[in-house]
Amino acid sequence: MAKAKTAREARLERDRNARRKKKIVMIVQYVLAVTVTVIILFPLYWMISSSFKSQEEILLPIPTLWPKEFHPENYISVFRRGNFAKYYYNTIVMTVGILVSQIVTGIFGAYGFSKGAFKGQNACFIFVLGALMIPSQVTFIPIYIMCANWGLSDTFLGLILPSLVSPYYIFMLRQTFKAIDDSYVDAAKVDGLGRVGIITKILAPMCRSTLFTVTLVTFTNGWNSYFWPKIIAKNEKRRVLTIGLAMLKNTFAGQGTMNNHEIMAGAVVAILPVVILFFIFQKYMLTGYSKAAMK
Amino acid sequence: MEKKPLIKPRTMSAVKDFVCVVPALIFLVVFTYYPICKLVQISFTDWNLINETWKYVGLKNWIWLFNGSGTKYLLNSLKVTAIYTVGELSITLIGGMALALIFNRFNRAFSIMRAVVFVPKYVAMSSAAVVFLWILDKEHGIVNYLFSLVGLPAVDWIGSRGTAMISVLLLTGWRAVGYGMMIYLSAMISISSDYYEAAALDGASAAQRFFKITLPMLSPTTLFLFVTTFLSSMKVFQSVDILTGGGPYRSTEVFVYKIYSYAMVDFRMDRASVMAIAFFILLLVVTASTFKVSNKNVHYDS
Numbered sequence: 001m002a003k004a005k006t007a008r009e010a011r012l013e014r015d016r017n018a019r020r021k022k023k024i025v026m027i028v029q030y031v032l033a034v035t036v037t038v039i040i041l042f043p044l045y046w047m048i049s050s051s052f053k054s055q056e057e058i059l060l061p062i063p064t065l066w067p068k069e070f071h072p073e074n075y076i077s078v079f080r081r082g083n084f085a086k087y088y089y090n091t092i093v094m095t096v097g098i099l100v101s102q103i104v105t106g107i108f109g110a111y112g113f114s115k116g117a118f119k120g121q122n123a124c125f126i127f128v129l130g131a132l133m134i135p136s137q138v139t140f141i142p143i144y145i146m147c148a149n150w151g152l153s154d155t156f157l158g159l160i161l162p163s164l165v166s167p168y169y170i171f172m173l174r175q176t177f178k179a180i181d182d183s184y185v186d187a188a189k190v191d192g193l194g195r196v197g198i199i200t201k202i203l204a205p206m207c208r209s210t211l212f213t214v215t216l217v218t219f220t221n222g223w224n225s226y227f228w229p230k231i232i233a234k235n236e237k238r239r240v241l242t243i244g245l246a247m248l249k250n251t252f253a254g255q256g257t258m259n260n261h262e263i264m265a266g267a268v269v270a271i272l273p274v275v276i277l278f279f280i281f282q283k284y285m286l287t288g289y290s291k292a293a294m295k
Numbered sequence: 296m297e298k299k300p301l302i303k304p305r306t307m308s309a310v311k312d313f314v315c316v317v318p319a320l321i322f323l324v325v326f327t328y329y330p331i332c333k334l335v336q337i338s339f340t341d342w343n344l345i346n347e348t349w350k351y352v353g354l355k356n357w358i359w360l361f362n363g364s365g366t367k368y369l370l371n372s373l374k375v376t377a378i379y380t381v382g383e384l385s386i387t388l389i390g391g392m393a394l395a396l397i398f399n400r401f402n403r404a405f406s407i408m409r410a411v412v413f414v415p416k417y418v419a420m421s422s423a424a425v426v427f428l429w430i431l432d433k434e435h436g437i438v439n440y441l442f443s444l445v446g447l448p449a450v451d452w453i454g455s456r457g458t459a460m461i462s463v464l465l466l467t468g469w470r471a472v473g474y475g476m477m478i479y480l481s482a483m484i485s486i487s488s489d490y491y492e493a494a495a496l497d498g499a500s501a502a503q504r505f506f507k508i509t510l511p512m513l514s515p516t517t518l519f520l521f522v523t524t525f526l527s528s529m530k531v532f533q534s535v536d537i538l539t540g541g542g543p544y545r546s547t548e549v550f551v552y553k554i555y556s557y558a559m560v561d562f563r564m565d566r567a568s569v570m571a572i573a574f575f576i577l578l579l580v581v582t583a584s585t586f587k588v589s590n591k592n593v594h595y596d597s
Contacts (some may be wrong), residue, residue, distance in 0.1 A: 052430065
């Protein structure tokens, strides 16, 4: 009798210990997670808070955590003196151009490689996959020479042309289309639907979430692109946000003063569309990259 | 009598299917495969953008790169890129794994914190770079202010040889670590809890569970992250361009930056081409060898 009781007590105590241990683990986890989050968030916080400070305030020997008084005119200055309105326009046109073209060529290409049937289909697909191995950081030299010869320096066409087709987009969509049963496509064919109808009425709606995710990634990549715009659009006329921002320091340098408050305002303005998209479509954007990891 | 169609319907259908992929194929020929061939041609010429004409010069550029005055820059870029790659791999893989373990809890607070940790991935590199330039500023930067609070001397983060690469890695690591975490977490969730229950019955400690179950089960994910991060960090350009411009004393002059500056600063298309081809071959070798290694050492769960 006594023996059984001690066994139960021992078990109770073990449970209590386990629970206490779990609680400690949880507290440690919370502390670490909050610390990491604060550290990661800090640069963004600092960017926003600095963007509202005056020049005197950012030069104070002891930095202020929060602006003493707000100076939203930094943002106006970015548009007035920094020509950000033009950069914005250029970036939007470039991004939309790339996006539309990659979606159209991507969807049709993916259809051809998944639901189509023609001789040499596999060879053609390997051709597309092979292109994934050839980085633009290598091919930009001949492409630049070509585009410059065609008179495309500082034009929208020049900005967009080398990104008209994305092998990555084709590949991702092809994998998704392939997972859809052929019977849907066959049934649609029997009903007299053409290829465009099959894509817009059957495949695209069924693969909505992948389509959406890949499109968001494409938009972000277009908006944030830097390497090619730097090469092809060197003049003010077709400069995009990413380049304009990096050059903001030089633009204002005439005064020879520290203008990080204005540069921070420019940085906020440049990332605003993508960050807003991120918080609206968080679900899709968080899975966007991990989907690629799943193969 | 039945009219015979000019082209068989089946052939017609195949033609239409083929037409769907034609735009992509044409594009890839013109903007991916042709440039690679053109690159090889340029590497045998003296093409630069200052002179009107060019002529073939044989192996001159190749000799310049591998056994001439270009060699030291090639080796320097190799070294710098290797340092950067190791740094970014460590941050993404080890940092990402550590964060995945910390953030491995599923409630509202944690899901918000996870989103915050992931956000930098979507912050444009140029915005992030100017923010880090400001944070790491020698005279007015907050980091040096914090250093002064604990009695450390001010560091010229961007401008000195020893710390320029650290600055670049801080910037890219800030953007990459949440990505590593997300990829690891989504893989961790899919590990069957059976393994952990069995291990608990056998009295395995937390460390044992991590090293004997979690880590091996995550090896395909680790491989994926390793390969993609390896390849992308070899192509690093933008952070270096904005932060340091390859300096100081070429201490951050990575491969792509060097190719870029040969082509777009010196206008030496010939030298840039040779360097680009060397870089391309290096990438192919790296890819091939990682896949070879992976076939042996990765565990795939059914």
